[in-house]
Amino acid sequence: MPPFARLFSVTLVVCRYRLLSLLPAHPIRPLLVFLQYLVPTSWRGTGDLSEGERLRLALEELGPIFIKFGQLMATRRDLLPPDWTDSLARLQDQVAPFDGGEARQKVQANLPKPFDQVFATFDERPLAAASVAQVHPATLLDGREVVVKVLRPGVEMRVERDLRVMGFGARILEKLWADSRYFHPVRVVRDYQSVIRGELDLEQEASNSETMRRHFLFSSLLHIPEVHLDVSSRQVMISDRIYGIPVNDIERIKAAGIDPRALAERGVEIFFAQVFRHNFFHADMHPGNIFVNPANPDLPQYMAVDCAIAGRLSRHDLNVLGRMVLAVMREDYPMLVDLVIRAGWSNAPIDRHRFEQEATQLLAPVRSASLEQLEFAPLILRLFDLAREYHIEAPVQYVLLMKTLVHIEGLGRSIYPQLDIWTVGRPLLEAWMMEEYGPAATLNKLRNRLPEWTAQLPEMPDLLRDALENLRDHPQRQQDMEFRLALNLRRNRRRALAGVGAVALGLLAGIDALLAGSGWAWPLAGAGAVLLAWSLRA
Numbered sequence: 091m092p093p094f095a096r097l098f099s100v101t102l103v104v105c106r107y108r109l110l111s112l113l114p115a116h117p118i119r120p121l122l123v124f125l126q127y128l129v130p131t132s133w134r135g136t137g138d139l140s141e142g143e144r145l146r147l148a149l150e151e152l153g154p155i156f157i158k159f160g161q162l163m164a165t166r167r168d169l170l171p172p173d174w175t176d177s178l179a180r181l182q183d184q185v186a187p188f189d190g191g192e193a194r195q196k197v198q199a200n201l202p203k204p205f206d207q208v209f210a211t212f213d214e215r216p217l218a219a220a221s222v223a224q225v226h227p228a229t230l231l232d233g234r235e236v237v238v239k240v241l242r243p244g245v246e247m248r249v250e251r252d253l254r255v256m257g258f259g260a261r262i263l264e265k266l267w268a269d270s271r272y273f274h275p276v277r278v279v280r281d282y283q284s285v286i287r288g289e290l291d292l293e294q295e296a297s298n299s300e301t302m303r304r305h306f307l308f309s310s311l312l313h314i315p316e317v318h319l320d321v322s323s324r325q326v327m328i329s330d331r332i333y334g335i336p337v338n339d340i341e342r343i344k345a346a347g348i349d350p351r352a353l354a355e356r357g358v359e360i361f362f363a364q365v366f367r368h369n370f371f372h373a374d375m376h377p378g379n380i381f382v383n384p385a386n387p388d389l390p391q392y393m394a395v396d397c398a399i400a401g402r403l404s405r406h407d408l409n410v411l412g413r414m415v416l417a418v419m420r421e422d423y424p425m426l427v428d429l430v431i432r433a434g435w436s437n438a439p440i441d442r443h444r445f446e447q448e449a450t451q452l453l454a455p456v457r458s459a460s461l462e463q464l465e466f467a468p469l470i471l472r473l474f475d476l477a478r479e480y481h482i483e484a485p486v487q488y489v490l491l492m493k494t495l496v497h498i499e500g501l502g503r504s505i506y507p508q509l510d511i512w513t514v515g516r517p518l519l520e521a522w523m524m525e526e527y528g529p530a531a532t533l534n535k536l537r538n539r540l541p542e543w544t545a546q547l548p549e550m551p552d553l554l555r556d557a558l559e560n561l562r563d564h565p566q567r568q569q570d571m572e573f574r575l576a577l578n579l580r581r582n583r584r585r586a587l588a589g590v591g592a593v594a595l596g597l598l599a600g601i602d603a604l605l606a607g608s609g610w611a612w613p614l615a616g617a618g619a620v621l622l623a624w625s626l627r628a
Contacts (some may be wrong), residue, residue: 093251094280098600100255101593105129112141113263118590125594128601142177149181155252157181158289159282162489185221190214193226193240200240200326207231208321210326212238214332218378221245222289235331236318246290261491265586285490289398292327298397299329302423305368305467308601310389311360312396333395337501347387354506356390358514361498365491366522369408373399373490375497401490411488412523419516423450436482445480452476562615592622 110126110559113119126132134145149160163170164178194214198205205212217237218225222245226238260275288294296317303314315330322328335342344350364371372379372394383391403411410433417426427446430436479482502509509540595618 093254093381094517094596097255097258097593098253098596100259101597102129102131103148103151106131106151107139107144108132108136109144109148111292112145121594122590125597130601140173140177141171142173142175142236145174146177146181149178152158153248153252154185155249155286156256158221158255158286159279162282162285162441162493163278174491185219187219187224188218188242190216190226192243193224194241196240197226197238197326197485200323201321202323203321222249223292227343228328229274230318236328237331239295239327239329241290241292241325249286249290253279253286258284262589265582265589285399287351291324292398293324294438295396295398296322296329299610300368302364302372302394302397302400305364305370310368310386310391311356311363311392312384313393315393315418332393332395333382334383334610336377337380337392337502338381340505341544343382343505345386348382348384348390349387350506351508353382353390354509355514357392357498357502357505358509358511359518360514360516360521361495365403366408366412366519369402371401371494372397372492373401373494375494375501376517377501398416399490401487401494403487403491407487411491412519415515416523418453419512419519421454425455426453430477432484434484435477436480440480440482445476448476467594588621591621592618595621 106128110119110122113122119259128415137229137510139147146160149156160178164181168450170178191214191363192204193216194212196604197212201208208230209228210231210233211426213227216224223239223241226240228236228238230236232298257276260279265273278376293363295321299314299317302312304312306312313332315332318330335346337343342394343353361371362538374396377398379394381395383390383393412431414426414429417490424446427442429442430445431442475586480585499509501513504559595614597615599612
């Protein structure tokens, strides 16, 4: 059950920015818009704000958890219009720090040892503060400088409350609008829930950090600070403190004698190494998390913190991604279209010829542009715009990867505007493809699978007979499935309508209680509760 007090406050903000007017066409949409205008918060209007700006301001007013959701959705150009994603990309997660004394108490409560047996000093003034946690500098008894990341008090309860509200709204939307199957609101919210819950688990972040640190332990490309696992926990994480130049401080980078071109190209190498060599990538590489080590200007090294959000692709998705990127770099557009169709990401039939024509028209001019105009990340974003028109939805790990790529190229071009990610990335990608799918790799896979295939050989006739029988019975099973789906769709629509009616009655009850005082508030609320209980029944 959703928390009704929070649901009520979210509804007021939704009406304040008239977001119900943004819903797709549906017979009940005019009723919802009419009910929206009955709520006093909507009477101020929205002025000349665009749809995307209204959505952005509403999420900012709803608080950090909704802001983080909006930031993630800013990368979903395969699902949302460009105006919405462009506005969501400007969302800022700015919160005031909480009391340092309270942070100290929380750290002490979560340490496996007494506070004085771990720290020599602990500064109650935070180095940084975010919506989920804040960071304090400290010194261990052995003299090592560390940073202590501690979750905000009560943040887990607030996150779960807002996630339940999001899940409730997504279920209503998916039941009410048949076309929502093209953008799967329930699955999108579920994906976000896994991301934000990962940020709440500092043990998971510590594990991600240590995994990534081991991958680059003897590399001059990237440094990840060591986490002190023996004194860290789910709510407190202690790691070595680093001293680096913020990656967006270009003047200090140049003053340290670091070659901007070498630094930018090494950033591209890190991206391809994380994705294709290790299949484990830092998915939150914005400037606040990336620094540059000034110790060795000839071999500039990046330093990364905050590994709470990390991505890993399945073997199949990694193969598809590598071949897609290589197809774009080689200007093999028919191969790109073939890969997209065979990946099975579309929720509707694709007109292959038309899709190939549009992809070629989009990509060919970009690939022939001058070096200064040639950007990889905006091209990927435009491909996602095209994908949305064909109801093609990439897996969430691809979305995290695209977000990382946008950050990497943006950082690289801010350091060295002439960065050519195509030229730097193509040999790295081709070398990986040869290692994974070249003759030697193919022979090795055949040798490893031969015993398994030999053991399965006697079962092949039975498997072939079962497959033919299944093929014979397929039409009847498909008809039965279509009938059940249609029945469930009608049932879900009735429940969704009841849920919307319950919310409307709750709003009217709230308005009557706050403004009119006519005595109808309790009957309206009771009727709404009955409707809501019926709509949510199993």
